[in-house]
Amino acid sequence: MSIYDFSIEDIQSRFDVEPYRSCQIYELMYRHLGNFSKATGIPKSLVAKLIDCEDFQNSLSIGKISKCDNDQTEKFLFELKDKKVVESVLMHYYNRSSVCISTQSGCKMNCSFCATGQMGFKRNLSKGEIVEQVIRLMQYCIDNGHRPITNIVFMGMGEPLDNYENSIEAAWAFKNELNIGAKHITVSTVGIVPAIKRLTEENLPFRLAVSLHGSDNETRSKIVPINKKYPLEMLIESLTEYLESNRSRRLSLEWTLIKDVNDTQDQAVKLAKIAKKLRAHVNLIYLNPTAKIGYNASQTDAAVNFKSILENLNINVTLRKTRGQSINAACGQLAYMN
Numbered sequence: 001m002s003i004y005d006f007s008i009e010d011i012q013s014r015f016d017v018e019p020y021r022s023c024q025i026y027e028l029m030y031r032h033l034g035n036f037s038k039a040t041g042i043p044k045s046l047v048a049k050l051i052d053c054e055d056f057q058n059s060l061s062i063g064k065i066s067k068c069d070n071d072q073t074e075k076f077l078f079e080l081k082d083k084k085v086v087e088s089v090l091m092h093y094y095n096r097s098s099v100c101i102s103t104q105s106g107c108k109m110n111c112s113f114c115a116t117g118q119m120g121f122k123r124n125l126s127k128g129e130i131v132e133q134v135i136r137l138m139q140y141c142i143d144n145g146h147r148p149i150t151n152i153v154f155m156g157m158g159e160p161l162d163n164y165e166n167s168i169e170a171a172w173a174f175k176n177e178l179n180i181g182a183k184h185i186t187v188s189t190v191g192i193v194p195a196i197k198r199l200t201e202e203n204l205p206f207r208l209a210v211s212l213h214g215s216d217n218e219t220r221s222k223i224v225p226i227n228k229k230y231p232l233e234m235l236i237e238s239l240t241e242y243l244e245s246n247r248s249r250r251l252s253l254e255w256t257l258i259k260d261v262n263d264t265q266d267q268a269v270k271l272a273k274i275a276k277k278l279r280a281h282v283n284l285i286y287l288n289p290t291a292k293i294g295y296n297a298s299q300t301d302a303a304v305n306f307k308s309i310l311e312n313l314n315i316n317v318t319l320r321k322t323r324g325q326s327i328n329a330a331c332g333q334l335a336y337m338n
């Protein structure tokens, strides 16, 4: 259990305090990033009780930090209380810092290009364990003179919508308690259709990124096996409903470029059709190499050509620079390997 799994009501009953006091403690958890030794305005005896309570502590310990891209990308290996591990990646840009967080230790989705998928599923993270990754990295940014975290993406280990409640509660905590704008919080999914329908019903304000990677069922099912359960037609229908229920919503489609698998003209033309229907921005990223996976990244000319086809069909598209490749921190590389 993490300190960030405590609700205001939990604090009230656990420490036997008045409601106003539990609200104050809850606020301080976020304002002081879990460090109550700096807290003012609450009695010292209560501060001592908070610090002494075994459950009311950080639940992640930093196992290892790896850096690359001129120290602009940093990967954190966090060990959980039960010794399971997760990774988070902090990326510094000239005008912002972005953190990519995990929602599960391992993943059930088994995407064929992804190291996390290959390591299997260990367990869901609690809301507190998801929140705490950001809290710990906020403290790290302060301690190391980095720009504060401005963007949070749920694209680390795991499928966020397969751990729906905890992921969405964490996203609300980022918005409400850490004041990160909903437009700066992106939840990704590989396409769990019932969960997308739930997002639509709950009218959540966060951004949604869909990992597409294939624009027909045959190609997509090879890369993203969940497509066999929720094929493209179902996925597109659920996303259309999601967009129609709130016209201010924007969607991005993530596409890992894999040599001779999904970087062909045919795939680009079909992708353009889908992106047009969903008014979506397409993010292209080169496949990142991982030890056991028998795919190669697209060649530069194939990637540039793929992008041009989309542009010529009036699709907004970005060919992203790969970050963190040399420390296995890039998309699809997160797995406890080093």
Ligand code: SF4
Pocket (backbone or CB within 6 Å): 107, 108, 109, 110, 111, 114, 115, 116, 117, 118, 156, 157, 158, 159, 190, 211, 332
């Ligand atoms: S790409 Fe995402 S959903 Fe697919 S196996 Fe990897 S972590 Fe899971």
